[in-house]
Amino acid sequence: MHELSVALEVCRMTEARVGAAGPGAVREVGLEVGDDAGVEIGNLQFCLEALLAEPPFAGARPVILRRAGDVLRLAYLEVDDGCPND
Amino acid sequence: MAVRTIDVRERVMAKNDEIAGQVRARLQAAQVPALNLVSSPGAGKTQLLERTLADLGSELALAVVTGDVQTQNDADRLARHTDRLVQAVVTHGACHLDARQVLTAIEAIDLAATDLLFIENVGNLVCPANWDLGEDAKVVLFSVTEGEDKPVKYPTMFERARAVVLTKLDLLPYVPFQVDRAVAFALQVNPNLEIVRTSALTPDGMASWYGFVRSLVRVGVPR
Numbered sequence: 001m002h003e004l005s006v007a008l009e010v011c012r013m014t015e016a017r018v019g020a021a022g023p024g025a026v027r028e029v030g031l032e033v034g035d036d037a038g039v040e041i042g043n044l045q046f047c048l049e050a051l052l053a054e055p056p057f058a059g060a061r062p063v064i065l066r067r068a069g070d071v072l073r074l075a076y077l078e079v080d081d082g083c084p085n086d
Numbered sequence: 087m088a089v090r091t092i093d094v095r096e097r098v099m100a101k102n103d104e105i106a107g108q109v110r111a112r113l114q115a116a117q118v119p120a121l122n123l124v125s126s127p128g129a130g131k132t133q134l135l136e137r138t139l140a141d142l143g144s145e146l147a148l149a150v151v152t153g154d155v156q157t158q159n160d161a162d163r164l165a166r167h168t169d170r171l172v173q174a175v176v177t178h179g180a181c182h183l184d185a186r187q188v189l190t191a192i193e194a195i196d197l198a199a200t201d202l203l204f205i206e207n208v209g210n211l212v213c214p215a216n217w218d219l220g221e222d223a224k225v226v227l228f229s230v231t232e233g234e235d236k237p238v239k240y241p242t243m244f245e246r247a248r249a250v251v252l253t254k255l256d257l258l259p260y261v262p263f264q265v266d267r268a269v270a271f272a273l274q275v276n277p278n279l280e281i282v283r284t285s286a287l288t289p290d291g292m293a294s295w296y297g298f299v300r301s302l303v304r305v306g307v308p309r
Contacts, residue, residue, distance in 0.1 A: 002181055002213035009098050017092060027089055031098075038216050038242055072099065077092040 003040055006072070007047035013074050015056065021079050023056040028078035030063045034071040041066070102217060106185035109192065109220025116197035118149075119302045120205060122219050124243060125227035126236070127209030130253040132160045133286045134227065134295070135204055139167035142296060146303060147199055151175060151191040152206040153183040160206060171195065182213040185220055201303050211240040222302075223248030230254050230261055234268035237275045244272055249280040251295060256285040 010031060015023050029052065033039055041064055048062035065075060097103070113120050123131050132152075139148055151173040152160045161174035173191040175183060188205060195203070205221060207214045215224075224247040228236055231254060237244040244250070250272050252265065265283075272279050282298050285291025 002216070005180055005182070005184070005213075006098055009101065012101075013094070013096060013098070017094060036242075038212065071097075073097045074094045076094055078089055079092060080089050083088045 002038070003043040004047045006039060006044060007051050010048065010074055011051050011057070014060075014077060017074075017077060018079055021081055023060075024058040025080045025082065026052075026057060026060040026077055027080055028061045028063055028076075029074070030065060030076040030078075032065045032067050032071050032073050032075045034067045034069040036068075036070040037072040038070070039072060099216070099218075102185045105189055106218040106220040109185055109189050110222075112192065112197065113203065113220065113222075116200065118197050118200050118203050120203040120219075120221040121302070122205045122207055122214070122221035122224045123227060124207045124211065124214045124224055124247075125209060125229075126211050126232060129209070129227040129229040129232070130286060131206050131209070131227055132163055134251065134253065134284065134292075135164055135206060136167050137286045137292055138204075138295070138299065139164060141292065142299065143168050146201040146299070149173075149192075149195045149197075149200045149203045150206065151183075151188060151195075151203070153177060153187070153208045155179060155181070155208055177208060181208055181210045182217050183207050183219055184217050188219045202299065211236070211243045215240075215243040215246055225249045225251060227251045227253050228268065228272070230257050230263040230265070230268075232263075234264055235271055237268075237272040241275045244275040244279065247276065247279060249282055249298065251282045251284055253284050253286065255283055256288050256291060 014026060014029055018026055045064055052060040125131055150164055153175045154160055155177050158174040161172045164172045175187045175191055205219055226243055226247045228250050269281055282294050284295045
């Protein structure tokens with residue numbers, strides 16, 4: 001349940017960050033998780049996959065980056081901005 | 087289509103911690119110390135608070151916020167021992183309180199007329215360790231019906247606590263719990279822990295807890 005709370009917060013932060021592109025444009029969500037962060041990685045991955053598969057997201061892929069220490073932060077977002085490649 | 091990367095690097099707990107800061111600022115402005123009571127389910131948080139409200143309620147203005155996954159049973163129990171409002175937070179499945187819930191709960195409390203705030207967290211020794219509620223200190227309740235090695239099994243909670251309250255000591259004749267061993271495990275994890283011994287069902291079993299509570303109101307919580 002703690003992992004679900006963390007995953008919900010990651011979704012809230014993602015929505016707040018993507019701006020006009022909208023959460024449906026997010027392709028990848030990168031999260032740094034420390035070994036001492038008190039988070040069960042498999043459980044968090046499951047929760048993120050479940051939430052990011054549902055609207056307003058459109059199947060963004062969660063990527064969990066293992067780190068030393070107790071870090072727990074949203075590292076990056078990959079967003080399709082809808083513009084054709086140069 | 088062009089895919090761009092947005093560099094974020096923001097702590098997941100940042101929003102909760104920002105709100106916890108607002109809770110802490112309000113409490114400090116009103117000079118109200120706040121204790122976040124945490125434990126396994128059934129360690130005796132509500133029983134401890136029932137006795138405390140009944141015995142100290144005429145001496146100190148005590149406010150309580152209780153958190154439970156479902157039901158307001160704990161708040162109803164506590165309300166029988168105080169004329170003050172007991173704020174119940176039902177988390178609807180979440181295994182811990184968060185700072186936003188506490189901020190909302192204290193809106194209804196007259197902090198200017200409060201000496202001390204107790205926050206009774208959801209019974210859980212894992213998740214509440216990671217959520218700052220704006221409290222001055224976490225206090226872990228640890229009952230003699232548990233294993234003595236709880237502190238080394240759940241080190242984060244004991245590392246972040248200010249004190250450990252041993253509960254249900256009146257049951258010691260009937261359980262194999264070794265107090266010295268339990269205290270040694272707790273101090274191994276956190277040498278700065280204050281150890282308070284209680285028995286909420288015996289007449290004089292709360293004296294050391296009441297001494298601890300009175301000292302917080304008198305001199306504040308050491309930080």
